[in-house]
Amino acid sequence: MQNGAHILLVDDDPDLLRLLSLRLTANGYRVTGVGSAEAALARLSVELPQLVVSDVRLPEKDGMALFQQIRTRHPALPVILLTAHGTIPDAVEATTLGAYAYLTKPFDAKVLLERIEQALSLTAPAPVHGGGDESWREEIVSRSHAMAELLAEAKLVAASDASVLIRGESGTGKELLARAIHRASRRAKAPFIAVNCGAIPEQLLESELFGHVKGAYTGAVNSREGLVQAADGGTLFLDEIGDMPLLLQVKLLRVLQERVVRQLGSDQGRPVDVRILSATHRDLDAAMLEGQFREDLYYRLNVITLTLPPLSERREDIGLLATRFLHALAAKYQKTVTGYAPDALEALTRASWPGNVRQLYNVVEHVCALATSPLVPLSLVQRALRVPSLEVLSYTEAKQRFERNYLVQLLKLTDGNVADAARLAERNRTEFYRLLQKYDLNAAQFRGDGSPVAPERQQ
Template sequence: MSEKANNNPDLLLVDDDKSLLRLLTIRLEGEGYNVTAVEDGQSALKKLQGNSFDVVLSDLRMPGLDGLSLFEEIMGIRQDIPVILMTAHGTIADAIEATQRGVFGFLPKPVEHEELRALLQKALNQSQAVKPGDWAKEIITRSPEMLNVLDQAFRIAQREVSVLISGASGTGKELLANAIHKASNRRDKPFVAINCGALPENLLESELFGHAKGAFTGAVTAHAGLFKEADGGTLFLDEIGDMPMTLQVKLLRALQERQIRPVGSSKQVDIDVRIISATHKDLHKEMEAGTFREDLYYRLNVVNLKLPSLKSRSEDIPLLARSLLQQSAQRHGVDVSQFSDDAMQQLVTSSWPGNVRQLVNVVEQCVALTQTPVVPLHLVEQALSATKQSWPTLTEARDSFEQQYLFKLLKMTDGNVTRAADLAGRNRTDMHKLMKKHELDAADFR
């Protein structure tokens, strides 16, 4: 391919019809594209090995490697490149199959020039949008909604502002936080993450702020804490909505004063960290309920980024599934290279209540169980069934948490309902209703 002129976009054109190949080359070069034209899929793959194209435009029906097979090969080389397929024998079924497998667009022949121009421009916009640099290379997407989030993330990464990432569980909040860190001026310093809902309050305080030697039983040495570990870099506070109120006060003070005081110490320690936090909860409702501080919310939520569910970015499912399959196969040393067509269709049309995390689980199960290079439909259905059982509905999850919370609260207060209600920020009447709902008797805790 010739050297790129005037930053014009590079297009790989593939068609076994020589006359159409010449005609399209002339038209597209007239539109400002640097066109590399080849007559078959194998030649296209050779061109892709040593060159960087912005978009691929290929015939669907070709001898040897057809358009869909070429697309599958391209995805193994570069998953971010948009592929548009053309066919004189196109049917609705062809178009549906192509788009479900992740093909960017589908055009019937004879190609309408205005339609081709519009689709190429749309593909080019995406191709340029998904090249922000190495900072986001682990985030695989072609979804306009997700690309918009990445665009916002890149712009705010350069600024020293706190970021709150919201979204359902399993959408990739830590992955986005790490990408923001990599795009920031703090990229050469540590990125440290902690799940605020995974530790009891006393341990969480010690993990965050550190502790002095002898501060409590078992503290045989001093511990610097994650704020100091992340000094100069980024501290990611996952599930910030689960942080106890008493720690919320200490976190707010640390952010305001840029100092922390380790547990059991009388000395203040200077800190220099950027805070990125995340939650799957509605913090506005948490503030109304009195379980999350309003002043801390506005300190953390200078910029809010909301991650879409996997279901709402279904065009990403084929890309993610292929990438995860390749990674898992390499990790486990298994000879498996792709999903069957009906298996991929099942993945694309599933609801994914557990989002990307559930997809990871499904792919891992398929790799572990498959005995052929192509993952069959029945294994995908089996894995989906198994993972759906482990993902409760929101109501079930809320009720489960509520019951566990009340159990711990009553145990901690020795069955004193008044004290338990005060700690929960509720009145005695509400507390009794909740206890009745979950069949808890205060006498059992005395």
């Protein structure tokens, strides 16, 4: 049970309204009781509760009309309907349109409490943590304790210019957190520039970050500023920093130390004022021990660490996220999908989610594309949850998987001859050896005197 959760109770029977208010208050809920649909809508305009419990038969505007207006104005707000025998068909129709549940009078109070607790645990709207202006974190949908603590830390960190390293599994929303920190900082009106260090080829990454002058390399027909200069006055977010090549790590360290950036091919430096946020799903401590990440750069970037929890550790947020994604995708695809059947939402909440929020989005997109009724059924969610893991890989993960498999096939084809494999790949041997080292591949294992490695490895 969620102690203190706010419930709006709507019933024109004053005795029943008083009795239910007392019972819910005794169970730790904060209750606002009103006797009509008009009064309920007035209360909703003043304060949004976490759940509405309404009788279907109300004077003037009935509970069905109230439900439809709530669904239009506040689509993520769960509604439980109380119905007499004669209004059961209306209530059944309401559940197909997105009402969480309906109970027939006279109902067992214990059953009502169970339905309320289930609705709040799965679909209750996120409360505002900490008060004040929360627009800085508007993209982050959450009401879990773990995320509340993290966001409180992030807002404190945002007030400084300290470098922040954001850790977390793939798909947990590291860039969203970085954007939120930028919006809460004094740099909010300046640029936020994001670059994925693992998605840009090594030979282009230096030019992308630092820019180049005309003639710096073949094809550089014009001078061009880099992303560091573009972020001047604002925030530069370096995603997957653990994939940055060692040579560029040295140059980035120099920029952080000197606050000056030099374009590729230029001897002149330009002062820059930029805050660095970085993110990784790799173990940088292990990377440092293996000589793949510079210790001095690590301590420059890791002044403050924020760690995003995996989705499996913030299950209170799954219903919120699934509902937000469904409404956005329904609008995108112009589908009349309004919600999930209760058992479908419960299945989403109990799933393992190894791909985290990114995987959840993909599953919701799957069910939205195939939905033929306003309410997503359990069978469709179960089908989507069996989607192969390839569909929830990020671009970087898919690229790494392809690169490793490509190298394995080349080494098999050439019986572990690095010179031949490099020639087929049209790469010099030094670069080819670096690629082998990046993916822990040993050419000797393909020469008949070792055991060939498996063609795939989970990143």
